[in-house]
Amino acid sequence: MDRVFLFALFSLFLVSSAVDVIDGGGDDPLIRQVVSEGEDLLLHAERHFSTFKVRFGKSYGSQEEHDYRFGVFKSNLRRAKRHQKLDPGALHGVTKFSDLTPAEFRRNFLGLKRLRLPADAHNAPILPTNDLPTEFDWRDHGAVTGVKDQGACGSCWSFSTTGALEGAHYLETGELVSLSEQQLVDCDHECDPEEYGACDSGCSGGLMTSAFEYTLKAGGLEREKDYPYTGTDRGPCKFDKSKIVASVSNFSVVSIDEDQIAANLVKNGPLAIGINAVFMQTYVGKVSCPYICSKHLDHGVLLVGFGSAGYAPIRFKEKPYWIIKNSWGENWGENGYYKICRGHNACGVDSMVSTVAAIHTTTE
Numbered sequence: 101m102d103r104v105f106l107f108a109l110f111s112l113f114l115v116s117s118a119v120d121v122i123d124g125g126g127d128d129p130l131i132r133q134v135v136s137e138g139e140d141l142l143l144h145a146e147r148h149f150s151t152f153k154v155r156f157g158k159s160y161g162s163q164e165e166h167d168y169r170f171g172v173f174k175s176n177l178r179r180a181k182r183h184q185k186l187d188p189g190a191l192h193g194v195t196k197f198s199d200l201t202p203a204e205f206r207r208n209f210l211g212l213k214r215l216r217l218p219a220d221a222h223n224a225p226i227l228p229t230n231d232l233p234t235e236f237d238w239r240d241h242g243a244v245t246g247v248k249d250q251g252a253c254g255s256c257w258s259f260s261t262t263g264a265l266e267g268a269h270y271l272e273t274g275e276l277v278s279l280s281e282q283q284l285v286d287c288d289h290e291c292d293p294e295e296y297g298a299c300d301s302g303c304s305g306g307l308m309t310s311a312f313e314y315t316l317k318a319g320g321l322e323r324e325k326d327y328p329y330t331g332t333d334r335g336p337c338k339f340d341k342s343k344i345v346a347s348v349s350n351f352s353v354v355s356i357d358e359d360q361i362a363a364n365l366v367k368n369g370p371l372a373i374g375i376n377a378v379f380m381q382t383y384v385g386k387v388s389c390p391y392i393c394s395k396h397l398d399h400g401v402l403l404v405g406f407g408s409a410g411y412a413p414i415r416f417k418e419k420p421y422w423i424i425k426n427s428w429g430e431n432w433g434e435n436g437y438y439k440i441c442r443g444h445n446a447c448g449v450d451s452m453v454s455t456v457a458a459i460h461t462t463t464e
């Protein structure tokens with residue numbers, strides 16, 4: 101070995117450690133700001149609570165309720181700090197859910213039920229994965245409607261379902277039509293509990309594959325504007341068959357393999373997925389990749405794409421992630437979206453994926 105080689109090796113080491121410093125989360129000014137802001141938040145909790153109330157239009161019925169919520173808010177600030185440590189690639193802090201206990205959050209804003217797979221669900225055929233792009237986003241191809249808001253109703257499953265069918269319908273017809281969650285919330289509970297264990301049940305939760313099965317049997321979904329969302333499940337089913345705009349042709353379950361998930365996404369449109377949402381209560385932005393996260397699936401969302409960030413040329417340290425459309429309004433996360441790392445089924449993101457195909461229907 102000659103000296104030139106050793107010198108080259110040494111310079112490479114120097115350059116790569118320099119890159120490490122640039123790339124390291126601890127030196128990212130944005131993260132530093134949020135982390136120190138996090139400490140600040142606890143010191144000035146009262147002021148931050150006032151800002152929070154104004155920003156999210158919160159008001160409480162009594163002084164007692166107000167004081168109780170302030171206590172919850174403070175404990176969520178501590179939780180956000182813990183999440184920041186466990187999930188350093190993302191930003192955690194104050195969100196619209198900062199005055200809710202974890203149990204209230206789970207009860208009112210999630211709603212994924214693990215039901216038995218319906219009879220018409222198939223396994224998705226294995227697709228070729230050799231020319232998958234490194235980045236892909238269905239939003240760039242016009243297949244995704246605006247971010248919606250489920251409100252305080254455990255109907256996430258209905259938004260995941262409409263999102264997937266909106267995409268499939270767009271691929272089939274070239275038309276992007278926003279579809280009705282309320283139809284699913286009001287009408288999709290006529291399954292046979294003997295056969296399925298339990299049924300979709302409006303604000304009390306449901307499952308995307310059973311909602312695809314309902315949609316297949318019912319004939320299709322109405323437009324959002326013909327059957328608008330109310331966020332409650334106390335009303336009767338007002339489904340009008342003559343207003344069907346999108347119908348299911350068939351639907352399948354995708355295997356847990358990440359390349360298969362990506363291939364199905366690119367071929368069939370956005371995918372309905374389940375995820376564990378515990379880190380999402382405090383999520384503010386960037387790529388979430390918790391060191392420890394439960395794989396217990398409690399939230400239904402829509403996978404719309406994938407990308408990679410933090411690319412460093414020397415060490416090829418790209419960090420691939422999934423792009424997820426949520427149903428908590430645009431004032432949550434990154435304009436309503438969540439990013440989570442790919443590569444190890446983080447928070448169970450790869451373990452419940454389904455895809456749907458639409459039939460071309462015409463209405464006037």
Ligand SMILES: *[C@@H]1O[C@H](CO)[C@@H](O)[C@H](O)[C@H]1NC(C)=O
Pocket residue numbers: 224225350351352368455456457
């Ligand atoms: C629908 O069925 C066709 C034909 O069997 C199959 O190739 C396709 O993958 C299925 N699509 C979905 C989304 O299940």
